[in-house]
Amino acid sequence: MSLRTLGYPALVAMSLVLAGCSADPTPPGSPAAARPATSASAVAVQPAPAARPNIVLVLVDDLSMNLVQYMPNVRKLQQDGTTFTNYTVTDSLCCPSRASLLKGQFPHNTGIVKNHGSDGGFLLFHSRGQERSTFATDLQGAGYRTAFLGKYLNEYQPGLRMGGTRPYVPPGWDQWFAGGNAYPNFDYKLNENGRIVSYGSKPQDYLTDVLAAKASNFISTTAATGQPFLVEVSTYTPHHPYTPAPRDANLFPGLRAPRTPAWDRAPAGTVWLAGKPKLTTAQKLRLDQEFRLRAQSVQAIDRMIGQLRTTLAQAGVADRTVVMFTSDNGYHMGEYTLPSGKQTAFDTDVNVPLVVAGPGIEPGRSAAQVVANVDLRPTFADWAGLPAPSETDGRSITPLLSGSAPAEWRHGTLIEHHDPATDPKDPDYEKNSLNIPPSYDALRTGTFTYIEYVNGAVEYFDRTTDPHMIKNVAGTLSPERLGELRAAVRGLATCVGADACWAASRTVS
Structure with a gap:
């Protein structure tokens, strides 16, 4: 059952009045944070929208769960919508995760398992013809006007022509404003609909703000036409080098990286982290500085979300627009004796925010069902009134958004990570091999994480009793249980298509 099959009138009882919807931009820890966040918006009964919903997807880079507390507009979005607490990415690495989102497929089906080179990156994605069928081509074909702004896939550069006469714009996008290695957020270039535009180092050139302004303009002009x-x-922040907007560069003085139970502690019974040295004093100081920069850098993202929601209200389309906020992967900072990075199967790296608000979506709700980024493409198709694309491995999450949970849902999902980022040219390069996990396939359910490494070692973390994943208890499992888990992981790691992957996701709990 879906929004399309039920029809909007049957689903929409509550909607959002978004005029003035920007939450108080004062983040926790700033001088004015003692006062509570306020908002002029309120939940009110609204008529059901007559047309298919517009979709605003905000995808950020390397955002971990512990940054949401510094984002009042994201917290306001949570109040107005549904938050998925067990949302995971298919791979805690930028390009494989983003390819999965575009295609609705696991990395073993996209073939993108790295950020660049012979088994990953934009050049491989393009050469395999993957861009001919994405959620963008789906919705453009269904009559939607589409726009992409920001970071696309690793290796993409604004000036690439890919055999054409003008800088390359992928199929499916009516408006295109994409950068290359624009992580510093200043002194970058954008491919703006086939024209290269250079930006400098002035405060008004800060990339997240530039993207926010262009997205607002797209919303306003398109809403005026009535076209969905x-x-x-897709922001570059808070990815390294964690550049904040100049106006935010002095926020959160003294803020430190969270000292969770996993801080500077290798899990008991660990496999690849056994014997790893503790963090040095210099590393801890650097982690604190980096975390402070990350908290500063997400302020511009948060303001952008408030700005976009205000634009939707001013354009008169807030009550028929779905706003979605998520990240391509998470980030660890000192947990498990690891300096800043990703690529692991720990929740710090794979369990990221997914917040959805809009018509037919229950406000103020947390949903515990296991969902993944392979589910977003079929969800967008569902909203557009399309059947799920046949090549996708995921399933629409629309039945989970109205508050009435379906009778059946998957028990777990796959996380796979192969050929780790060990090339110095990779923006996610890890110079110390001790900080990089071996290749692995993992099963994550709502209660446990089971990991199989390429060398045959296994880890099992019971997250109900060990939420910080600091004790590997695989050695306590019976041979029969280990056999079930191995079979489940093999089924997911080789599944192709929604039906096979759905069946594999329900074999063990």
Whole structure:
């Protein structure tokens, strides 16, 4: 059952009045944070929208769960919508995760398992013809006007022509504003609909703000036509070097990286972290500085979300627009004796925010069902009134958004990570091999994480009793249970298509 099959009138009882919807931009820890966040918006009964919903997707880079507390507009979005607490990415690495989102497929089916080179990156994605069928081509074909702004896939550069006469724009996008290695957020270039535009180092050139302004303009101009639209805003922040907007550079003095139970502690019974040295004093100081920069850098993202929601209200389309906020992967900072990075199967790296608000979506709700980024493409198709694309491995999450949970849902999902980022040219390069996990396939359910490494070692973390994943208890499992888990992981790691992957996701709990 879906929004399309039920029809909006049957689903929409509550909607959002978004005029003035921007939450108090004062983040926790700032001088004015003692006062509570306020908002002029309120939940009110609204008529059901007559048309298919518009979609605003905000995808950020390397955002971990512990940064949401510094984002009042994201917290306001949570109040107005549904938050998925067990949302995971298919791979805690940028390009494989983003390819999975575009295609609705696991990395073993996209073939993108790394950020660049012979088994990953934009050049491989393009050469395999993957861009001919994405959620963008789905919705453009269904009559949506589409726009992409920001970071696309690793290796993409604004000036690439890919055999054409003009800088390359992938199929499916009516408006295109994409950068290359624009992580510093200043002194970058954008491919703006086939024209290269250079930006400098002035405060008004800060990339997240530039993207916010362009996205707002797209929303306003498209809403005036009455055509449904999809816009993806894909920021480079808070990825390293964690550059904040100049106006935010002095926020959170003294803020430190969270000292969780996993801080500077290798899990008991660990496999690849056994014998790893503790963090040095210099590393801890650097982690604190980096975390402070990350908290500063997400302020511009948060303001952008408030700005986009205000634009939707001013354009008169807030009550028929779905706003979605998520990240391509998470990030660890000192947990498990690891300096800043990703690529592991720990929740710090794979369990990221997914917040959805809009018509037919229950406000103020947390949903515990296991969902993954392979589910977003079929969800967008569902909203557009399309059947799920046949090549996808995921399933639409629309039945989970109205508050009435379906009778059946998957028990777990796959996380796979192969050929780790060990090339110095990779923006996610890890110079110390001790900080990089071996290749692995993992099964994550709502209660446990089971990991199989390429060398045959296994780890099992019971997250109900060990939420910080600091004790590997695989050695306590019976041979029969280990056999069930191995079979489940093999089934997921080789599944192709929604039916096979759905069946594999329900074999063990």
